[in-house]
Amino acid sequence: MISFLIRRLLASIVLLFVISAIAFFLLSAPHTDVGRTLLGQAAEQSLVDAKNAELGLDQPVLIQYLNWLGNALRGDLGTSWFTSENVLSAIGNRIPVTLSLMVGVTVITAIVSFALGIWAGVRRGAADRFVQVIGVVGYALPGFLVTLIVVLVFAVQLRWFPAIGYVDFFTSPAGWLSTITLPILALSVGSIAGVSQQVRGSVIEVMRKDYVRTLRSRGLSPRRIIFRHVLRNASAPALTVLGMQFVGMLGGAVIVEQIFGLPGIGSMTVSYTTRGDIPIIMGLVMFTVIGVVVINLLVDIVVSWLNPKARLA
């Protein structure tokens, strides 16, 4: 188990290196004159050259990358070219917003998907068809269209929640709740559709297993068999899918944050990528990938806890 985790951790670190290198070289490929862009057309060439030298852009790309890497390993992701903000603190300020969105969506998705999936898988019949329709509808509608519908219904028509804005949790928990509810709702629809189908499928599969029949032959109650044995065995594949959904959720967060005007790293990605601010983009890419890596590790740990066979792997 421990050695398995260590191996996964090492593989993740390699992944981070590879992605940072690919991203850096690709981002450096278009040779735009950053100094010129920053200082404007009227600036003297000598000033532009000095600016480029200050940013390290006069050096070969490989040296630029190694410099970036060396600083990054010391925890310094540099400063934005355009706003001179410290990259780490700029992202750090926005992380809590995205994190509360992600955690909310994950919790809601897990609860609702397991409830729906177990209901459909055990009851079958009409309940099953209902959950399958939810799955198709949730999967068929593009996430941002769902978000627009949510805004239109709950913010514009019903006016239950604000359509835009964000209140920090520590400033006002009630305000936080009212501003984060709709984004969480909008983002949960798609992942619930995906995860509930997986829960349903695994529940049905496990219910057909020989050991479930044997457990029945021991005179255990259906409820006990479902909640103790079926649920535990069906959870591992469902959690794996939930982990995969997380990658999609990060993409969804970009649009949801943009629509609801949440100051998270999703909306930050939109505004900085259009300007080609490499230090910031690199920081965002690294944070995103770290997020994915951490989630995958967490899923692995939980799955191996649930499934003793995986502990050996």
Add this chain to the structure above:
Amino acid sequence: MSDPIPDSTAAIALAPKTRQVTAFRRFLSKPLAVGAAVILAIVVLVAVFAPIIAPFDPGASSLKDAFGPASAANPLGFDSAGRDVLSRLIWGAQNTMTGAGIALIVALVLGIPTGLIAGYYGRWFDSISSWIVNLVMSLPAMVVLLASRAILGPTIWVLMIVMGVLVAPSFFRLVRGIVGNVRNELYVDAARVSGLRDWRIIGRHVFIVVRAPIIIQVALVAGVAIGLQAGLEFLGITSGDTPTWGAMLNEAFQNIQRAPMLLLWPGLALGLTSASLVLLASGLSDVLGERGAPAARRRTRRNAAPAIVVPSTSVPAPAERGALLSIRDLAVSYELADGGVREVVHGINLDIAPGEILGLVGESGSGKSQTAFSILGILPEGGSVSRGSVTIQGTEVIGLAEKKHRELRGTVVAYVPQEPMSNLDPSFTIGDQLAEPLRVRLGLSKQAAKARVLELLQMVEIADPARTCAAYPHEISGGMAQRVLIAGAMSCDPDLLVADEPTTALDVTVQAEVLSLLRRLRSDRGIGVLIVTHNLGVVADLCDRVAVMQQGRIVEQGSTEQILVAPEHPYTRQLLGAALDGVDARPEWQPRTTEVSA
């Protein structure tokens, strides 16, 4: 993707032509999928003929018409810049289809050949490509697309190529998985042995298998691509004034308070197209995918087709019923996918006295296990007892409330399954699984249950009970697992043991040990046993009496000696002949060594 229906039916080209027609018919019988196909066909036609159909130039704006209402000339009204909504919608279809097409072509070109090679040849190519695929799949598409925007500029077509790269892994994994399975099929081996070249094998045998799943995946990926493309355009990071559904939604969203209806048309177009693709994919996978899957859903039609009534067993029922177990005229039926009913056990009679061991023999599919499950009330989904009577210690269990029947299970009648490894829950330790019925059914405390578990494991002759207790099922051998299952069956001290082929999955020495264990349990505890088997060696070794079952009927019943030495029914003689292989029957039989499936 514009015309998937004829293609997909052709995907089962290996099947006879009638099969193709059936698949097409089955597709037509799915109204949702047909509707989806029609909508997609309309969207494609609109996209192709956009320059002809669109009534106005999609970019032509007149500010005096901004937010103008619908009229005969402009049936959907005007947007915030006074442009005709209908014309923009029509041109948006073209934009959407082209974008999805670019992404799909890139994804197919990248994903399918690499998937074929990785799945067929494996080795280093497989390792490297799988690693890259895992890397790509761990990247959030939207973030990568935004980063690409910084590198490659705001042209949507270029971004759609990037998107094609990002979704290619889904084709790679699909093809690689299927090809990897097919590669090991016997007919592919045969083709290889007979000297067919690899590319011909791939073309003839492998590609045909992956075609249908690819078509389904194309529809799903197209839906994803359209959603992502519209998302990018909605964010307003793409260039140009080309009318797109995403851009229309963005523009409508800016004016959501003033004219929320502007969201409707592009939203509807996008939602319908995307939903149609998913519905089409799910319809296609129903038609092309899992054929012959058991559909036990339509419970209302249970009695739609009358069961074929078969005359009862050829062995007359004894008047006196067995004190421990008595079965009279038991019939078991299964619902079929088409709503009909098939009877698999046609009215059988069996009796077991306390302390008696009855062998139920017959070849696989003769209904032995179905009989065993009926006694316990654990028939699989779709199966039910259609008539007859089963009494356990005088209690009628057919028609008994499930809760009452449950109370008999474990404490009065217990079950030893056939396949030891698949009958233990892989997620719990042996100790946990054995203790659970003790705690739930007998209400023992944690300590008492633990002590009893150790006792039970000792009783089934497990050498190190404490260690086995702490082990997970995958950590013990098949023979041990079968002993654990017998211990589990014995845990609540039942009077009747129903053992379904308890030795089939074990190797010979272990078989003999398990049989002697059952014999000892009978002599120590006086339990009655119904042992289901196809192994006459087991019968000779263990049983007092034997019932021979063939095609859902009991054809002969009698004492073991009588059946083995002087069989009357031709089927019994045939069974014995097959087993003895020309050797004379001996009164004292050793377990056969010829039929070991360890």
